[in-house]
Amino acid sequence: xSGEDRIANGHRCGEDAAAYVLGALEPxxxxxxxxxxxxxxxxxxxxxxxEQITGALPESATQYQLPKDxxxxxxxxxxxxPKAQEASRxxxxxxxxxxxxxxxxxxxxxxVAVVLVVALSSGGSSTKTIQASTGAAELQISGGRGDLIxxxxxxxxAGRIYEMWVQRGTAAPTxxxxxxxxxxxxxAAVGVPGSLNGISAVLVTQEPAGxxxxxxxxxxxxxxxx
Amino acid sequence: MRFRPGAMRSLADEELMQVVLDGDVRAFEVVFDRHASAAxxxxxRMCGRRAAxxxxxxxxxxxxxxxxxxxxxxxxxxxSWVLSVVHNRAIDAMRRTxxxxxxxxxxxxxxxxxxxxxxxxxxxxxxxxxxxxxxxLDELPTDQRRVIELAYFGGFTHSxxxxxxxxxxxxxxxxxxxxxxxxxxxxxxxxxxxx
Numbered sequence: 001x002s003g004e005d006r007i008a009n010g011h012r013c014g015e016d017a018a019a020y021v022l023g024a025l026e027p028x029x030x031x032x033x034x035x036x037x038x039x040x041x042x043x044x045x046x047x048x049x050x051e052q053i054t055g056a057l058p059e060s061a062t063q064y065q066l067p068k069d070x071x072x073x074x075x076x077x078x079x080x081x082p083k084a085q086e087a088s089r090x091x092x093x094x095x096x097x098x099x100x101x102x103x104x105x106x107x108x109x110x111x112v113a114v115v116l117v118v119a120l121s122s123g124g125s126s127t128k129t130i131q132a133s134t135g136a137a138e139l140q141i142s143g144g145r146g147d148l149i150x151x152x153x154x155x156x157x158a159g160r161i162y163e164m165w166v167q168r169g170t171a172a173p174t175x176x177x178x179x180x181x182x183x184x185x186x187x188a189a190v191g192v193p194g195s196l197n198g199i200s201a202v203l204v205t206q207e208p209a210g211x212x213x214x215x216x217x218x219x220x221x222x223x224x225x226x
Numbered sequence: 227m228r229f230r231p232g233a234m235r236s237l238a239d240e241e242l243m244q245v246v247l248d249g250d251v252r253a254f255e256v257v258f259d260r261h262a263s264a265a266x267x268x269x270x271r272m273c274g275r276r277a278a279x280x281x282x283x284x285x286x287x288x289x290x291x292x293x294x295x296x297x298x299x300x301x302x303x304x305x306s307w308v309l310s311v312v313h314n315r316a317i318d319a320m321r322r323t324x325x326x327x328x329x330x331x332x333x334x335x336x337x338x339x340x341x342x343x344x345x346x347x348x349x350x351x352x353x354x355x356x357x358x359x360x361x362x363l364d365e366l367p368t369d370q371r372r373v374i375e376l377a378y379f380g381g382f383t384h385s386x387x388x389x390x391x392x393x394x395x396x397x398x399x400x401x402x403x404x405x406x407x408x409x410x411x412x413x414x415x416x417x418x419x420x421x
Contacts, residue, residue: 015396018403023317024377024384050406053413055302057378058264058309059356060363061271066263070280074258074287079251081291157301159310161293179293209307210286210314213322 017046146192167201239304272316286312317381362412370405
């Protein structure tokens with residue numbers, strides 16, 4: 001396309017596809033390019049072709065033996081967390097503070113998120129479900145702990161996953177380490193790690209596989225806990 | 227579904243993942259054994275420090291265990307899924323600590339190269355694919371290879387690379403595109419790699 005790059009939706013085709021698949025665009029550019037990508041078949045094709053190459057790049061690294069103790073450490077932690085749901089409960093919320101301002105993302109989320117409000121009575125049980133155009137979600141609370149049940153959320157493309165965050169008061173949300181995909185019908189059930197005491201909201205964003213400590217997109221779910 | 231201990235190792239990755247979703251630790255152990263060396267090598271390539279690479283691999287596999295439902299066979303192999311998670315974790319770790327390396331030279335000389343005699347048949351095939359990718363990367367003009375390596379293995383944005391190399395941002399993006407197109411051409415349809 002180089003000589004005949006066309007402009008679609010104000011974006012010059014071909015300019016950003018390589019940097020995008022290499023993860024080298026700035027966060028604002030990523031959002032802009034994704035918006036362009038949704039409607040541009042030429043860029044979709046180029047991204048798909050380049051992803052074949054970047055998908056193979058890890059194999060180009062010199063191969064090293066796995067350190068002997070690492071296998072024992074990983075498997076011992078895995079054995080200590082036998083089921084995904086329990087595992088997510090046991091994971092303590094990490095204290096990372098997202099470097100990006102959540103303010104903008106949070107404000108934008110009001111338009112797109114599945115928002116629910118849950119009355120949290122100490123030690124009691126409650127559930128509230130809110131339907132929205134993007135799907136539905138419910139936060140089931142029992143004994144101060146929560147399970148987030150989602151329905152009809154879109155399945156994410158390769159390399160993307162849903163990540164759960166929690167917010168305490170008005171502080172910036174922190175990552176919980178809980179990552180999940182949805183079944184073919186768009187449903188999933190995940191435990192909120194730890195107690196809900198002091199939690200003002202449970203949020204879900206779409207992130208790169210493996211999760212991130214900094215949100216790269218606006219939340220698709222905001223469950224306010226009051 | 228219950229498998230005899232030995233039978234688990236004869237399953238394909240995709241079949242194993244179905245068992246992993248049922249919470250089977252032995253199935254996950256087989257997935258780990260098949261791909262952990264590649265995961266560690268990638269993390270080591272990216273951060274250049276053994277201890278940090280170990281942390282990244284540990285974090286990545288634990289997140290895979292917790293979120294196995296995120297794997298979709300229609301979107302790629304288990305190996306590419308594992309490596310993409312490791313890649314993202316490594317970028318996060320480097321951004322968190324402010325250390326970006328993207329180098330292929332270990333800083334402590336402790337990690338040992340994988341000896342050829344340890345290779346299974348599948349590993350031999352994979353290494354052949356890996357050689358093709360490495361050759362395609364090595365054959366790029368230095369300026370194109372450099373921006374690709376700094377972005378992919380170093381976690382730098384195009385603006386950071388431009389500043390580092392004293393180039394206009396558009397030039398960096400252009401070199402990335404030229405480089406990936408050349409690699410695509412060299413690898414070609416017939417030499418399509420399995421990842």
